[in-house]
Amino acid sequence: MAVFTPLELSDISEWIAQNFQIGTATAIRGIHGGIENSNFFLDTSADGKPQEYVLTIFERLTAEQLPYYLELMRHLANRGISVPKPIENRNGQILFELKGKPAAIVSKLPGLSRLSPDSHHCALVGEMLAKMHLAGKDFNLTQDNLRSLVWWKKTVPDLLPHLDVDQRQLLQTELKAQEEFFGSSEYAELPFGASHCDLFRDNVLFDPQGNGNQAADRLGGFFDFYFAGTDKWLFDLAVTANDWCLADNKKDLDPELLKAMLAAYEAIRPLSTVEKKYWPMMLRAAALRFWISRLWDFYLPRNAQMLTPHDPKHFEKILISRRTV
Ligand SMILES: Nc1ncnc2c1ncn2[C@@H]1O[C@H](COP(=O)(O)OP(=O)(O)OP(=O)(O)O)[C@@H](O)[C@H]1O
Ligand SMILES: N[C@@H](CCO)C(=O)O
Structure with a gap:
């Protein structure tokens, strides 16, 4: 696992509650695999229903470079291509700052990797x-x-x-x-x-x-x-x-x-x-x-x-x- 910027639930629960409409944060886990960014699975509970997201803290990319990637994902998701959809905060923004670094939350895709494909x-x-x-x-x-x-x-x-x-x-x-x-x-x-x-x-x-x-x-x-x-x-x-x-x-x-x-x-x-x-x-x-x-x-x-x-x-x-x- 590459976690360059560690995060605890206590670091983000208030931030999630104040800024997003995705319910209450219930768990956050650093993700194994990946070498570029700090990635976390974020669980929330909204109206009693569990929801899953991926929270990314960007370690190399800057806030100027990121809109391209996030807007591209939003564009493709809106065109029916199955890609993670960036989550908007209450002001409609999809790029945030967390621990002094750029960060985004996207929907978690279902499924698993096939590392020996046919x-x-x-x-x-x-x-x-x-x-x-x-x-x-x-x-x-x-x-x-x-x-x-x-x-x-x-x-x-x-x-x-x-x-x-x-x-x-x-x-x-x-x-x-x-x-x-x-x-x-x-x-x-x-x-x-x-x-x-x-x-x-x-x-x-x-x-x-x-x-x-x-x-x-x-x-x-x-x-x-x-x-x-x-x-x-x-x-x-x-x-x-x-x-x-x-x-x-x-x-x-x-x-x-x-x-x-x-x-x-x-x-x-x-x-x-x-x-x-x-x-x-x-x-x-x-x-x-x-x-x-x-x-x-x-x-x-x-x-x-x-x-x-x-x-x-x-x-x-x-x-x-x-x-x-
Ligand atoms: N939107 C998503 N839905 C489901 N799982 C995800 C999603 N984003 C990331 N993951 C999981 O997190 C892991 C690490 O993510 P990712 O590959 O993006 O890491 P990275 O460090 O940004 O990139 P890299 O693969 O370039 O080293 C993935 O292997 C996958 O299991
Ligand atoms: N896919 C790259 C890692 C960066 O995403 C590699 O295998 O070298």
Whole structure:
């Protein structure tokens, strides 16, 4: 569990009662998993009925950056995409301050993660991702993906002293290739819009249908939009495929899983010819993005009550694999 800012029920019960219409706070528990923010399950009781929410204290994102993510969730939820809905306070605001940091409360989605997905799960995720992209077309805020090329270029020099010769060469060569790709006229042509940019297996919940048969799972929803941004939809799909469609060797793509995801995505939003051409390059960009952020978290960590950084080697292997396709 990463809890950078601990919270007790006594810290928030009066604040909840005074500012919100979600009943009386009855319990708050730090959430295991997650490495970015301090997350808590918040239970309340309203008219005798138990309610569940997720309270997040933002540790890195600023109050200026946050409206994009929270308004995007509100927009998508209003368009029928299953995502957490930000809760308004009595003044209609969805972004607050708690312990001197920005904070939000969102609805808790039902369901559980499927960390060993099959084709059925990959298809459900591909389908909803395409629907989400289209539902975001009339979202009127824009904000860059804050973990894209500009951040890679700024961060890579800080990482180089921690790496061996081969790793340094791989990182620098790939960064250069991606700079050229991002600067090309064909890259500029790729369709873009509100993108999740971090749709890993641990950011999706499924609703099991009771009989333990995973083939009957329905999609519960997407959450953790705090790396979202206005980006190429193909990048979003590549991030998602690199995690969901991983082969048993944990580096290549599994053809069956990938086929299921792409077919379901394309049934809603077919990829253009240019998107198909640059798919391999985008898979590399998506692998590079998470190799860099994992190296950064590993070598330049922050204080937290308990924080286990993700393994950077995982994405180094994925990047090498994507470069050999
Ligand atoms: N709206 C929600 N509904 C249900 N569960 C949620 C919701 N938001 C968060 N969770 C739970 O909290 C856990 C941690 O949340 P999250 O993944 O957002 O953490 P994080 O630190 O912000 O991000 P990251 O995954 O990027 O490290 C999730 O794995 C999930 O179990
Ligand atoms: N999904 C990211 C963590 C940040 O959300 C990773 O696995 O590196």
